[in-house]
Amino acid sequence: MTAEPHKPDRYNPRTAEPRWQQKWDAAGIFATSNDELKAAANGKPAKPTYYVLEMFPYPSGRIHMGHVRNYTMGDVVARYKRARGFTVLHPMGWDAHGMPAENAAMERKVHPRAWTYQNIAAMKAQLQSMGLSLDWAREIATCDPAYYKHQQKMFLDFLKAGLVERKQSKVNWDPVDMTVLANEQVIEGRGWRSGAPVEQRELTQWFLKISDFAEDLLTKLDTLERWPEKVRLMQKNWIGRSEGLLVRFALDPKTTPAGERELEIFTTRGDTLFGARFVAVAPDHPIAQTAAKKNPALAAFIAECKRGGTAQEAIETAEKQGFDTGIKAIHPFDPTWQLPVYVANFILMDYGTGAIFGCPAHDQRDLDFVNKYGLGNTPVVCPPGQDPKSFVIAKTAYDGDGTLINSKNDFIDLNGMTVEAAKEEVARKLERTYRSDGIHLSPPAGRGRPSGARSGEGGSRQSATVERPPHPNPLPASGEREKSRPVAERQVNYRLRDWGISRQRYWGCPIPVIHCTSCGVVPVPAKDLPVTLPEDVSFDRPGNPLDRHPTWRDVTCPQCRKPARRETDTMDTFVDSSWYFARFTDPWNDSAPTDRAVVDRWLPVDQYIGGIEHAILHLLYSRFFTRAMKATGHVGLDEPFAGLFTQGMVVHETYKSKDGEWVEPASVTIETEGDQRRAKLTATGAPVEIGAIEKMSKSKKNVIDPDDIIASYGADVARWFMLSDSPPERDVEWTERGVQGAWRFTQRLWRLVGEAAEVAATAPDQRPVQFGEGAQTLRKAAHGALAKVSDAIEKLHFNVAVAHLYEFANAFSDSIGSQEQAPTSDYRWAMREAAEILIKLFNPMMPHLAEECWAALGHTTVLATQPWPELEPALLVENTVTLPVQVNGKKRADITVARDAKNPDIEAAVLALDAIQRALEGKPPKKVIVVPGRIVNVVA
């Protein structure tokens, strides 16, 4: 111990934290200039750059613990990289458009803008109290016309580039929010925000053509090596690529309404065509609609399907139902083979062509269908080991691999082939086959190559590639092209639909177009941007206030100068968040969304951190948007986020009173008796039931307010605890015990540094030539921790970094405690070094405490500007190593040998050990395996 008992003051975050925040702010330490980047473009060397970004928040009014966790992780990375010599970009902004502002306007008669900016001010203050190393000079709010004017410009650029489309389509209508939703925004049949069951409606909408990039969005997933596998897989499934055949079934004219001649069907199982029993189309398929005109019963059936179709749960459990239209389709292999055409409730108009051929033996849905309507089935794939003669299908379709059976006629013979070979043979044959008229097959040989309608997709590409350019889902043929096209073509189909961005809302980015009765849709001229929202709006009625504004809609057509109307839909807020990361690189740019000299050097974001809930929505949209920005010259890359990390949620115990009401943690007292925990109401003492640990939510009242924690323990404690208890990708449970543990540790560090400071005060400036044992032990602990903590932070294993810091703190206090006499000068030097390393290592996590400790060591510099410690690798190497010795894989002894001991010497020493002799029972070992520096295993 040091000569006198040391009694340092307690560390008081309440005064220290604001003080350091002000110092950082005043010194502008976290502001990042683009000058260096621009200079580097002219050939001057620059420090390496690092862009760390956390998903920006919606300004709901208050931050929650999820924000604390998310932004702490990002801040650790930012501070660490800064110390490591990078020029770090770490900005923050606000995803400021959206429904809650309009709801607030309705409920509280506040204007959405005022409400939003109040919330931003409040949340900004909260974030600042966390001590995040953010460049606030780059702050953006997406509701600022200075931001969305560029978004409107890009929309027009996309329009010009053919990446925007206006079309009528069936849309997901959220009856509560009174707006449409993209497919991605419908979760289990409900609106992602409102939770209301989604309805189908027919509306004219603006679409961004994300499906043009389906193939690229899919294949480039493989290049995103620093993304979680899980997210890549989710996107892959969402894009939903499938290879198959587009087969044209001719329709028997005698049975078919005038004007309809054929039906296009997409299938991935061309091999099962001999097993076909029927053809079915979606209720809203054009042929169904046409046929219904003359068939009231069919019309009634279709209406029935649509009624049932509004509730998603009904769709999932609904029985398969069909209606025979009386139309007959001609089998592509045999002109004499006719298949009934049904309208069926389980066929989706959205996918493929909205029409299928049913092969009951090998598709469960089709089997359920034929079993209901008595259409029978023909097995055409025989499972391995089954006798084809006895193989029958009853209630369970067989969709596995096998050998083709019952699949031979004059036209084609598939019998005996594998599924894969049969698919290929069918494709090869049908893509060379042309019909001479609506019905009859021509001989497969001797026909010319296709030409015309689909240029560049002639016979030459058939076998080599199945790729197609964009537009995966051509509508059913209108009649003219059929003669020039083969009976079937290979096709790649995607589940991914175009992104409908029209929202019938006020608080969003206006879509900058004008509707003119003479000129049609006219883009707003660039000089007239931004199209801003009118201020004088009312929210006393449901629906879109823009639509009923008395004057805002009225404009002059930019082309013909006649009166025209503005588009009153605004953009989906996911558009706002699809490019904010690019805007952060040059948020001051008034003339363009980005500056290529800057944006191409900052992007891609090196480390993006946010919630898994955006695995598809935001991340897929952003990947698309970046491609669209590249196509229109706003960026020079495809992938916006090189590294992605998805953090887990913050969860908390729930409490319920006897009458079943949720109780907030703040009013509950927990009592512990042995291992038993009991809860009661603090006020009344009434018992409270301890419920499941769940995501913090207002409805379950298991919310902890970050403000309360920061006020009582300080930001550092909140930050430390958020990092310490669980791996960052998993959920972390907020517990009072855990917070107190973090609090104790801050105080302990403060005491340790205080004691170290006394010793270090008289340390020599010169590095000693030799170190005594105590000094050497301390130095090894310090440099060992340095190596381990650095490694853990690099890998974002923050909980491991925390554990190594605890370990180092333990070694540090052991070292202080073990000093019996007055410390030698080499020890004092080592103590100062160790204290500095300790402080620098926990600085990214608890920056305020670290600054305070740094000052306590006598430094007048700001720690936030100091470099990461230099590692002395020699200190990590021991001269002797202790190896565990196993016999047959079980540990029996330890042996300490020189680091560079030769294997034969180790072997001999091991065999001489008593414990090993005993374990061997006198028998000679069969083999001795020595893994240098790690372990010895004796095989008996």
Place this chain on the structure above:
RNA sequence: GCGGACGUGGCGGAAUGGUAGACGCAACGGACUUAAAAUCCGUUGGGCCAAAAGCCCGUGCCGGUUCGAGUCCGGCCGUCCGCACCA
């Protein structure tokens, strides 16, 4: 139904194929104190044993690969997540 992840003490969790349980929490014992708080020291997977030494068992279950498996492979069971009539 399809796809994926996970399963380690009382709890959170650690562990490039090489001593399982680091580190923290909780618990227990002790020191300091009139007392408490705070702090400090010690013990803590299970079993055999008075104790130590020593031995046995142990990473959801069953097998396999390997000198050696929490880790790799196959099959089950369980939990969680994503998608879901996608032809």
